[in-house]
Amino acid sequence: MFATPFLDLPPLVGAAGSVQLPGSKSISNRVLLLAALSQGTTEVHDLLASDDTRVMLDALRELGCTVDEAGNDLVRITGLGGAAPRSPARLFMGNAGTAMRPLSAALALLGGEYELSGVPRMHERPIGDLVDALRQLGCHIDYLGNDGYPPLRIAHGAGLPPLQLQAPIRVRGDVSSQFLTALLMALPLVAIKQDVVIEVVGELISRPYIHITLELLARFGIAVRHDNWQRFVIPAGSRYQSPGSIHVEADASSASYFIALGAIAAGANGQNGIKIEGVGLDSIQGDIRFVEAARAMGAQITGGPNWLHITRGSWPLKAISLDCNHIPDAAMTLAAMALYAEGTTELTNIASWRVKETDRLAAMAIELTKLGASVEEGADYLRVTPPATARDWRAASIHTYDDHRVAMCFSLAAFNPARLPVRIEDPKCVAKTFPDYFEALFSLAQADAAQLPVICIDGPTASGKGTVAAAVAERLGYHFLDSGALYRVTALAAVRAGIPISAENEAAIAQLARQLPVRFAGSRIWLGDEDVSEAIRTEEAGMNASRVSALPLVRKALIALQHSFARLPGLVADGRDMGTVIFPTAPLKVFMTASAACRADRRYKQLISKGISANIFDLRADLEARDARDQNRSAAPLKPAQDALPLDNSALTIDETVNQVLHWWQERQPFASRAAG
Ligand SMILES: Nc1ncnc2c1ncn2[C@@H]1O[C@H](COP(=O)(O)OP(=O)(O)OP(=O)(O)O)[C@@H](O)[C@H]1O
Numbered sequence: 076m077f078a079t080p081f082l083d084l085p086p087l088v089g090a091a092g093s094v095q096l097p098g099s100k101s102i103s104n105r106v107l108l109l110a111a112l113s114q115g116t117t118e119v120h121d122l123l124a125s126d127d128t129r130v131m132l133d134a135l136r137e138l139g140c141t142v143d144e145a146g147n148d149l150v151r152i153t154g155l156g157g158a159a160p161r162s163p164a165r166l167f168m169g170n171a172g173t174a175m176r177p178l179s180a181a182l183a184l185l186g187g188e189y190e191l192s193g194v195p196r197m198h199e200r201p202i203g204d205l206v207d208a209l210r211q212l213g214c215h216i217d218y219l220g221n222d223g224y225p226p227l228r229i230a231h232g233a234g235l236p237p238l239q240l241q242a243p244i245r246v247r248g249d250v251s252s253q254f255l256t257a258l259l260m261a262l263p264l265v266a267i268k269q270d271v272v273i274e275v276v277g278e279l280i281s282r283p284y285i286h287i288t289l290e291l292l293a294r295f296g297i298a299v300r301h302d303n304w305q306r307f308v309i310p311a312g313s314r315y316q317s318p319g320s321i322h323v324e325a326d327a328s329s330a331s332y333f334i335a336l337g338a339i340a341a342g343a344n345g346q347n348g349i350k351i352e353g354v355g356l357d358s359i360q361g362d363i364r365f366v367e368a369a370r371a372m373g374a375q376i377t378g379g380p381n382w383l384h385i386t387r388g389s390w391p392l393k394a395i396s397l398d399c400n401h402i403p404d405a406a407m408t409l410a411a412m413a414l415y416a417e418g419t420t421e422l423t424n425i426a427s428w429r430v431k432e433t434d435r436l437a438a439m440a441i442e443l444t445k446l447g448a449s450v451e452e453g454a455d456y457l458r459v460t461p462p463a464t465a466r467d468w469r470a471a472s473i474h475t476y477d478d479h480r481v482a483m484c485f486s487l488a489a490f491n492p493a494r495l496p497v498r499i500e501d502p503k504c505v506a507k508t509f510p511d512y513f514e515a516l517f518s519l520a521q522a523d524a525a526q527l528p529v530i531c532i533d534g535p536t537a538s539g540k541g542t543v544a545a546a547v548a549e550r551l552g553y554h555f556l557d558s559g560a561l562y563r564v565t566a567l568a569a570v571r572a573g574i575p576i577s578a579e580n581e582a583a584i585a586q587l588a589r590q591l592p593v594r595f596a597g598s599r600i601w602l603g604d605e606d607v608s609e610a611i612r613t614e615e616a617g618m619n620a621s622r623v624s625a626l627p628l629v630r631k632a633l634i635a636l637q638h639s640f641a642r643l644p645g646l647v648a649d650g651r652d653m654g655t656v657i658f659p660t661a662p663l664k665v666f667m668t669a670s671a672a673c674r675a676d677r678r679y680k681q682l683i684s685k686g687i688s689a690n691i692f693d694l695r696a697d698l699e700a701r702d703a704r705d706q707n708r709s710a711a712p713l714k715p716a717q718d719a720l721p722l723d724n725s726a727l728t729i730d731e732t733v734n735q736v737l738h739w740w741q742e743r744q745p746f747a748s749r750a751a752g
């Protein structure tokens with residue numbers, strides 16, 4: 076997951092390949108609660124690992140369920156099976172509506188004393204209609220903040236009050252279908268001697284989510300009847316029973332971004348189309364009907380029981396006018412697709428967007444406008460007209476409002492015809508449903524090599540370039556290439572193979588370099604099966620690397636490997652010839668220096684801190700000898716690129732040096748300052 080303050084997406088030109096999507100959030104949290112209420116142990120396979128499922132799992136543990144996170148997306152839940160949950164308890168629900176609403180209803184009908192709260196946005200998301208319905212039944216529930224909103228207290232410490240189960244329980248269906256879902260999952264707990272009836276007041280929105288609820292209830296032994304989605308009957312004698320094992324489908328709402336990707340992107344690397352695995356045309360999730368909307372806009376989609384395949388069809392896409400009541404979450408993706416359509420796309424019946432993680436109608440309107448689209452925002456509709464020509468697109472920094480869907484939708488703007496980058500602020504907000512969303516996107520998408528961001532930091536030994544390059548890469552979420560390590564590993568491999576490092580052995584060492592089984596794993600470096608991270612950092616290894624690096628054939632042998640590090644979303648590379656030879660067109664090149672005395676002192680402290688004894692005078696002599704060899708060799712000598720910015724950091728701290736490089740990088744970005752939010 077990218078936990079950087081922002082993530083810059085370079086312009087993307089194509090995408091192709093296969094992606095396995097994480098489990099559905101809606102199914103995951105429903106299954107967890109149903110398993111917790113059941114008799115027996117349920118093995119839940121392919122559970123979504125995300126913020127929202129995390130709060131549910133933590134709450135279930137707090138309530139006394141046995142939760143065994145067995146790994147590999149498998150969780151075993153041993154349900155309460157009629158036993159009372161642990162009480163009193165304070166439960167934190169984050170911003171997970173799929174946890175807050177159903178758990179409140181279930182706890183209200185189980186007896187006990189509970190407080191349920193969440194993040195500030197959760198305290199702005201309505202729950203009054205659900206509380207009203209539970210109060211009708213006789214439950215004692217108090218608001219701890221504003222009326223109609225969490226946090227809540229369920230005050231049944233003295234036992235469950237007598238419940239009014241004879242009359243139908245009336246609940247509004249036009250604000251959030253989660254209120255009805257919550258009741259449908261909670262009321263089987265008390266439908267013992269009589270049928271319990273729920274009547275929906277007003278039009279039921281997001282009906283497909285109720286469909287999911289009914290399907291899953293059936294898997295846990297509860298057969299709910301309904302009349303035209305307005306009246307639901309939970310039969311007397313209902314009793315939750317674990318199905319033993321259950322698989323969570325991949326998330327159909329998450330699939331929408333990759334369906335859109337297939338519709339928007341030309342192929343990549345000679346391949347065509349996007350294959351989505353884990354969810355197919357037979358999905359029980361309502362958002363699978365996004366497929367129809369995407370087809371209407373021009374996508375070519377085929378699919379089977381557990382897969383979808385999408386290719387670009389009509390291009391540009393076709394504008395559509397659609398009542399989106401049946402796909403409230405995935406419909407946001409249509410607003411992003413509208414950026415590539417001919418004409419105005421109109422999305423209606425989406426008032427529920429206003430009470431989601433953020434006011435999504437306002438958020439989409441603001442951010443689409445930043446990109447250059449013309450947007451009309453109504454109370455319950457959005458009309459989106461794309462920028463008229465490529466020149467009308469703007470490079471925007473997209474504010475994401477702590478809303479995973481805003482972040483994922485706007486990643487699609489990186490395919491803009493103006494070839495502008497897109498900045499996604501707070502990219503970790505995708506953790507709500509799809510923590511590795513950007514990694515998945517980058518595994519499919521392609522940028523023009525010339526537009527892939529590369530920052531080069533070259534300089535003499537111990538100038539701090541490795542430390543600074545790694546820190547800059549981490550702050551930007553970019554890959555990191557320590558090119559010196561490749562020469563160090565090559566030299567070590569030669570020594571291990573008994574090949575003296577000399578010009579006579581140039582061809583043999585180059586051959587070793589070409590087939591170097593080197594692997595970078597976080598901060599560790601492996602040569603075959605051996606972790607050589609320490610072995611390559613000795614002063615002797617540095618000297619050997621310097622000798623090996625003077626051999627032109629060895630340098631040539633390592634070029635392709637170094638180029639392979641330039642991957643989405645970008646690269647920070649440190650070495651001696653990053654800016655002059657390996658990435659000569661890089662948009663930022665820094666030549667980092669520090670005085671020899673300062674560098675010797677740094678190296679001395681570095682070695683002493685690792686428990687390696689050293690002599691500062693010898694170190695200085697060694698590094699000056701290494702500088703001389705690196706500067707004077709014929710192949711790719713150490714020297715600043717013509718367009719490199721010099722940075723002498725003798726008097727700077729590491730943070731100051733890192734900030735200087737980041738500052739130069741920001742100066743080169745085209746993003747307008749944040750407009751709103
Ligand atoms: N202002 C500074 N900027 C960068 N590093 C600094 C600074 N001050 C002290 N250091 C320290 O200098 C030491 C040498 O840094 P580093 O290993 O990154 O240098 P390098 O140029 O990559 O060396 P080499 O080329 O030999 O790998 C590290 O211990 C680092 O923490």
Ligand SMILES: Nc1ccn([C@H]2C[C@H](O)[C@@H](COP(=O)(O)O)O2)c(=O)n1
Pocket residue numbers: 536537558559560562563617620621624625649650651652653701705
């Ligand atoms: N791009 C590079 C990187 C390194 N070298 C050589 C020269 C150095 O003395 C040696 C070790 O590098 P370090 O780990 O100290 O950065 O490798 C090079 O020639 N070109």
